């Protein structure tokens with residue numbers, strides 16, 4: 001089911017940057033292939049799925065880029081769509097969003113952290129923050 005992006009959980013720090021990068025790539029891909037001004041439903045659905053994966057990534061902000069990540073968290077068909085989008089939009093990112101593109105290329109070369117720390121995921125962090133807020137009231 002498609003929901004409004006404004007209702008999606010907030011991604012923190014590096015995860016928010018990664019999401020912006022991903023959204024820029026999906027937008028390039030969709031505009032060139034599906035010829036819509038706004039994202040088509042299919043691409044929005046993909047983006048929503050990817051957003052959830054980022055929220056739940058056990059590495060949280062220490063997350064390696066998806067390309068080098070040892071955890072394969074995407075379902076097969078989403079993974080395939082992701083590959084297709086990256087292959088197309090990757091090289092074009094340098095033209096349209098050079099800063100995001102370079103940050104991502106640099107991140108691709110960072111070593112993968114050994115093991116995710118317990119409770120590192122964005123979802124865990126925001127739930128912990130929410131319960132701190134309620135208990136302090």
Ligand SMILES: [Zn+2]
Pocket residue numbers: 029030031034039040041042043044
């Ligand atoms: Zn599309």
